[in-house]
Amino acid sequence: MFQIDLVEQCKTNDRKAQVKLYRQYCNGMYCVAMRFLNDPNDAEDVLQEAFIKAFQKMHQFKGEVTFGSWLKRIVINKCIDFLKAKRENLVTLDEGYMHIEDETDWYVDDGISIEIVKEAITRLADTYRYVVQLFLVEGYDHKEISGILDITETACRTRLLRGKGQLKELLKKENYGTGS
Incomplete structure (x- = not known):
């Protein structure tokens, strides 16, 4: 069955189609959630919430991007919402004092593994971590x-x-x- 047919069936609340679509994307989306949350239980919870939201909002999927991209954005937003809710103290950042620096002035030594970089990203302040992760790991543009x-x-x-x-x-x- 073609993916677009599966999506259209999901729009009519076809449970079998929803299960097929879930099975097709659950592993990949779980990996996305784990990159943000680093906890299997939290990742599973957020993933379930993301799929529920996706199935509830399926009528909003217009096919302008792939279904996987659309779903990935929901998963990422749910992860960010989860992390924000988990945080106790919010620190505001006055962006009026920020300035753009040269983007070409930084590189990582070739000997550093992606695992080391990913682990270091988890230690960044949330304000920076989300942007760095979305840009470097998830491949989104500005x-x-x-x-x-x-x-x-x-x-x-x-x-x-x-x-x-x-x-x-x-x-x-x-x-x-x-x-x-």
Whole structure:
């Protein structure tokens, strides 16, 4: 069965089609949730909530992007919402003082594994971690990230650059060495 047919059947609340679509995407979306949450139980909970929301909002899927991309955005938003709710103290960032720096002034040594970088990303402040993860790991561009996080593209670029700077310092502290 073609994916678009499956999606159309899900729009009519066809439970068998929903199960097929769930099985098709659950493993990949679980990996996305784990990259954000780093806890299997939290990832499973958020994943279930994301699928429920996706099935409830299925009528809003217009096919402008792939179903997987549409679902991934729901999963990411649910992960961010979960992390925000879990956090006790919110720190506001006055973006009026931010400025954009040169994006070409940073690289990671080829000897550093992706696992080490991903682990270091989890230690960034939330403000920077979300942007860095969405950009470097999930592959979203500044426009998409600004839409997901409801920030300006300028703030997105600045947070990415500052997040990369923090990431660079974390990797230096771990003696993995980065160049500037």
